[in-house]
Amino acid sequence: MIPHHSKDMVQEPDVSKWVEGKVVRLRRWTDKLYSLQLEADIAPFTAGQFTRLAMDIDGKRVARPYSFVNGPDNPLLEFYFILVPHGPLTNRLVEVKSGDTVYIAPRGTGFFVLDEVPDADYLWMLSTGTAIGPFLSILTTDAVWQRFRKIVLVHAVRTCKELTYGEEIDALLARHPEQLQMVPFVSREDTDFAIRGRVPQAIENGELEARAGIPLTADTSQVMICGNPAMVRDTSTVLEARGMKKNRRSNPGHITTEQYWKD
Numbered sequence: 446m447i448p449h450h451s452k453d454m455v456q457e458p459d460v461s462k463w464v465e466g467k468v469v470r471l472r473r474w475t476d477k478l479y480s481l482q483l484e485a486d487i488a489p490f491t492a493g494q495f496t497r498l499a500m501d502i503d504g505k506r507v508a509r510p511y512s513f514v515n516g517p518d519n520p521l522l523e524f525y526f527i528l529v530p531h532g533p534l535t536n537r538l539v540e541v542k543s544g545d546t547v548y549i550a551p552r553g554t555g556f557f558v559l560d561e562v563p564d565a566d567y568l569w570m571l572s573t574g575t576a577i578g579p580f581l582s583i584l585t586t587d588a589v590w591q592r593f594r595k596i597v598l599v600h601a602v603r604t605c606k607e608l609t610y611g612e613e614i615d616a617l618l619a620r621h622p623e624q625l626q627m628v629p630f631v632s633r634e635d636t637d638f639a640i641r642g643r644v645p646q647a648i649e650n651g652e653l654e655a656r657a658g659i660p661l662t663a664d665t666s667q668v669m670i671c672g673n674p675a676m677v678r679d680t681s682t683v684l685e686a687r688g689m690k691k692n693r694r695s696n697p698g699h700i701t702t703e704q705y706w707k708d
């Protein structure tokens with residue numbers, strides 16, 4: 446007889462079985478921002494999901510979650526990360542060279558995916574810093590263009606040089622000129638193109654909607670929010686004040702979130 450727990454044991458990815466990823470390139474955007482490109486034989490993933498990367502540091506395997514930046518159809522895996530002061534894994538990851546090994550979990554995981562987002566006219570993708578990654582992955586899929594009439598991609602950073610992936614975003618804008626809008630936020634520098642300040646304030650005072658030219662309301666919009674936990678919380682609070690609510694499978698709403706660390 447099959448033991449009661451065997452189903453769970455089969456479905457649970459075996460995290461002790463790491464896959465060896467081969468570093469193809471480490472792209473350096475600024476002194477803190479990097480993209481790691483890897484070749485690795487892993488299971489198919491869904492756009493928006495994350496996996497775990499690991500390296501052996503002082504005799505211990507140190508693992509952290511990272512979102513896929515590449516689309517599921519692209520075999521070159523890509524991860525966008527910031528060098529965190531005194532962060533164990535990122536300080537090691539910035540030293541890798543082409544041909545080095547970075548371990549990767551055998552399959553992707555996570556629910557920050559379009560299948561979890563109900564239908565709406567408009568999809569708002571709100572990110573801080575490196576959390577633009579999962580949105581870039583989702584934007585490579587056909588489903589997102591088929592399901593939403595308009596998509597607004599927001600990238601909120603401290604300084605202009607942190608507005609990365611410009612070429613990739615320009616290519617998406619050229620391919621979907623009527624459907625996609627990119628709204629950059631820069632909080633600590635004046636620019637003539639970005640909104641100065643933070644996302645929740647720009648929602649509250651109407652600046653984001655004015656820039657996008659579409660309403661951000663419960664009857665028109667779905668909102669995906671990713672990155673800094675304080676931004677995720679403060680933005681959710683502002684949206685909830687507009688009658689939007691967290692999206693749950695049992696109780697569909699309008700706000701789907703992922704936090705990159707705990708407050």
Ligand SMILES: Cc1cc2nc3c(=O)[nH]c(=O)nc-3n(C[C@H](O)[C@H](O)[C@H](O)COP(=O)(O)OP(=O)(O)OC[C@H]3O[C@@H](n4cnc5c(N)ncnc54)[C@H](O)[C@@H]3O)c2cc1C
Nearest residue numbers: 495509510511512525526527529532533534535575705706
């Ligand atoms: C679901 C999920 C997906 C993630 N995806 C990414 C990703 O795609 N890119 C990425 O850079 N990080 C991502 N992270 C964070 C990542 O797992 C690591 O925590 C981070 O790279 C730092 O690792 P570390 O070992 O150097 O330091 P840690 O000991 O892990 O982190 C130390 C501190 O650094 C800060 N921090 C961590 N990550 C970030 C970040 N991205 N931006 C700003 N501050 C941060 C926090 O204050 C954290 O407590 C994700 C986290 C989760 C939970």
Ligand SMILES: NC(=O)c1ccc[n+]([C@@H]2O[C@H](COP(=O)([O-])OP(=O)(O)OC[C@H]3O[C@@H](n4cnc5c(N)ncnc54)[C@H](OP(=O)(O)O)[C@@H]3O)[C@@H](O)[C@H]2O)c1
Nearest residue numbers: 527573574575601602603632633643644645673675676679
């Ligand atoms: N980026 C750097 O140059 C730098 C330098 C030193 C250390 N670090 C460290 O690196 C890590 C990541 O830095 P990061 O710049 O990628 O990410 P971040 O600190 O999350 O900042 C990204 C954007 O999110 C905004 N933000 C922060 N809290 C918010 C909130 N509650 N509501 C709305 N928006 C909010 C920031 O605005 P504000 O500017 O108004 O906070 C900024 O525009 C942090 O641990 C940081 O301490 C970064």
